[in-house]
Amino acid sequence: MPKKRGNNEGTIYKRPNGTWCGQITLGRKEDGKLKRLTFYGKTRQEVADKINKAINSYNAGVLVEPSQLTLGSWLNTWLFEYKKSSLRPSTLQSYEYLIRYHINPALGHYKLKELRPEHIQLFYNEKLKEGLSPRTVKYIHTLLHGALKQAVKNNIVARNVTEATILPKQRKKEIRVLSLEEQQRFLQALEGERLKAAFIIALATGLRQGELLALTWDNVDLKEGTIKVKRSLKRVKNFDPSIKKNTILIFQEPKTSSGIRIIPLPPAAIEELKEHRKRQLEEKLKAGEVYEDNNLVFATELGKPIDPRNLLRTFYRIIEKANIDINFHALRHTYATRLLEANEHPKVVQEILGHKDITTTLNIYSHVLPEVKKAAAMKINHLFEVDNKNKKSK
Incomplete structure (x- = not known):
């Protein structure tokens, strides 16, 4: 039975x-x-x-009739009224960008009731021709499908037209891994760098850039030789009108529970962290009262979070010095590849990297698996060898 409603609330149950x-x-x-x-x-x-918001809009003459509602208007309502509270800030930013930059210019003017599968399909095809990756087109599809699914629930449209579209086949993305010689050049180029430890930890743990910058000392156990990953640092678009900035730095939780994990540290990385800790304490003493202690493992000289863009500037300067052409994520790929090359079980690699599904790990690092499989086969080769000495004596 519906609960008794307040003034102007309508029926709520x-x-x-x-x-x-x-x-x-x-x-x-x-x-x-x-x-x-x-x-x-x-x-x-x-x-x-x-x-109440709808009633106020109606009284002000700005409430749009469902029959006149455009896709662009509905996407705005869906994103900020239905999805915002459940999305991570970085995902909200991605959705807003895709709607503003890709979807609305091509489809935003269509009335929801007039939108057809061929409109969506043509849009996908055109985006592919423009150079958008199949992965991004699929991401756009996920967004549109979710928005129109809600429109069906709200009885604004009778069906979800995205369900009648065909998505492009996903192309496997080539990954870049440091060779052993390049890895040595990279490590040599780190000498004298203030953030030397940050790049060594990235290479020794497979941490993502945001996870590295969000790491705090209370999640580092130098005695046991482990670190716990619980969050990441991101720069995202600001949607709060009370904050007079276009973008802000935020700490956010991992996308899935598998992102929260404990990673073992090799002894060399532990020693590097100990040296880094000493230097950081010296910086804190030198800065005095102006030091902002956020307990971050990797922070500015005044203790503030390091902007991801600034870390990348340092990284690209280092790889230029080492004469290597890679992106930051290649350090993570290199770490995983070295583990698999050492015959570590893919399930262990999956858990350390924080992948939700082992299929993701196997798909990304399939280039390593043939050698791993070959090594596994060699381990049982002796079982098929004939003892020629005994055979001759018979």
Whole structure:
């Protein structure tokens, strides 16, 4: 039974799945039927707020009739009213960018009720011709499918037209791995660098750039020789009007639970971290009261988080010095490749890297597996060897 509603709330009730639903009636259509709008939320208050917002918009004459609602307007509503609270800041930024830069210029003007599968399919095909990767097109598809799925739930459209489209085949991305000789050149180029330890840890643990910059000393156990990964540092677009900045640095949780993990440290990396800790304490003493202690393992000389862009500037200067052409992620790929080359089990590599599924690990590092399989076969080769000496005596 619906809970008694407050003023101007419409009908609000709890659904069997635990979420809340609310409906309001705003006059009648030309055919005499009632105009009804439906809203969903995780709490009763969330639904009540959405209803009040819709009523205020209606009274101000700016509420759009469902039949006149464009894809561009709906995507904005879907992203900021339905998805924002459940998305990581970096994902919100990605969605907003794809909508603004790719989807709306091509499809935003279509009314939802007029949008057809061929409109979406042509859009995908054109984006591929423009040079967008199949992976990005699939990401756009995921976004559109989610937005239109919600539109179906809200009875704005009868079907999700993205379900009738065909996605491009995914191309396997080539990965760059340092050779053993290049790895030595890279390590030599680190000598004298203030952030030498950061790049050694990246190469010795496979940490992503954001994970490296978010690492705190309370998640480093130098005695046991382990680090715990719990979050990452990202620079994202600012959607808070109260903050007068276009972008902000934020710490965020991993995408999946597998991203939270404990990684063992090789002895050389432990010693490097000990030396780095000493230098950092000296910097803290030198800076005095202006030092901002965030307990970060890798911070600026004043203790503040290092902007990912600044770390990359240092990285590219180092690889230029070493005469190597790689990106930062190649350090992670190199780490994983070295483990597999040493016959480490792929399941162990998956857990250390924080991949949700072992299939991801196997697909990315399939170039190493033939040699690993060959080495495995050689381990049982002796079982098939005939003892020629005994054979001759018979």
